[in-house]
Amino acid sequence: MRDTWLKQAQEGNPEAFELLMVDLEPLVWRICWHYLGNREDASDCGQDAMIKIWRGLPSFRQDCAFESWVYRIAANCCMDFLRKRKRAPVESLEPLREQGFDLPDPGPNTEEETLRREEHARLREAITLLPPDQRDALVLTQLEGRSYEDAAEILETTEGTIKSRVNRARSKLKSLIALEAPLPGQGGAKNAPGDHSTGRRDPS
Numbered sequence: 001m002r003d004t005w006l007k008q009a010q011e012g013n014p015e016a017f018e019l020l021m022v023d024l025e026p027l028v029w030r031i032c033w034h035y036l037g038n039r040e041d042a043s044d045c046g047q048d049a050m051i052k053i054w055r056g057l058p059s060f061r062q063d064c065a066f067e068s069w070v071y072r073i074a075a076n077c078c079m080d081f082l083r084k085r086k087r088a089p090v091e092s093l094e095p096l097r098e099q100g101f102d103l104p105d106p107g108p109n110t111e112e113e114t115l116r117r118e119e120h121a122r123l124r125e126a127i128t129l130l131p132p133d134q135r136d137a138l139v140l141t142q143l144e145g146r147s148y149e150d151a152a153e154i155l156e157t158t159e160g161t162i163k164s165r166v167n168r169a170r171s172k173l174k175s176l177i178a179l180e181a182p183l184p185g186q187g188g189a190k191n192a193p194g195d196h197s198t199g200r201r202d203p204s
Contacts, residue, residue, distance in 0.1 A: 006066065010057045017054060024067060025050070027144075028074045034143040035078035037124055049077040068154050075136060082128050126176040130169050137165035138173075 008016035021028075028049050032042040052073050060069055127135060133155075140151040141162065148159040148166075155162065 010060065024070050028070065030144060031071060031074040031139065032078055034139050035075065036081065041081065045077050045081045049074040052077065064156055065153065068156055071154055079128065122177060123173070126173050129176055130172055134165045134169035134172065137162050138169040141166055
């Protein structure tokens with residue numbers, strides 16, 4: 001049935017598009033939330049992603065899974081959004097606490113709370129510096145909560161590759177934070193790693 005809805009949506013049928021996106025629209029919004037971390041920005045970016053998915057349907061040639069194509073559009077919208085705004089939000093990244101990125105609980109102290117929020121912002125911005133393949137694997141498995149199998153299907157690779165990418169992403173995040181690498185929109189490149197992400201998918 002999805003193939004039928006896809007064909008009709010590609011021909012410009014909005015009702016078919018709604019049916020096609022019943023299961024995938026929530027994924028779009030969650031991906032935007034995981035990348036951007038606040039409701040307003042996630043909503044704006046989610047709407048932009050949905051428009052791009054609709055407009056891009058005629059060019060979708062089914063050379064990859066439709067869910068994978070949708071995910072890539074949503075993720076790229078988020079990366080474009082962050083580059084334009086040159087800042088990252090400061091919402092909690094609780095799912096990553098269990099992966100070795102635990103931040104101290106400062107309690108009610110205003111100054112310490114500010115520092116904590118800045119650390120959260122740095123962590124989220126550091127995620128945007130990851131190579132696209134590592135970033136996608138990390139977001140899907142650690143933030144989106146997908147299994148390695150599901151992530152492998154969406155990103156069209158193997159479970160082993162996903163596990164490897166996640167491990168490399170964790171290691172790189174720790175290095176970026178430890179080095180206090182300059183983040184998007186900040187001056188200086190003294191400690192910046194040499195392989196900043198451009199938001200484009202590495203050929204692999």
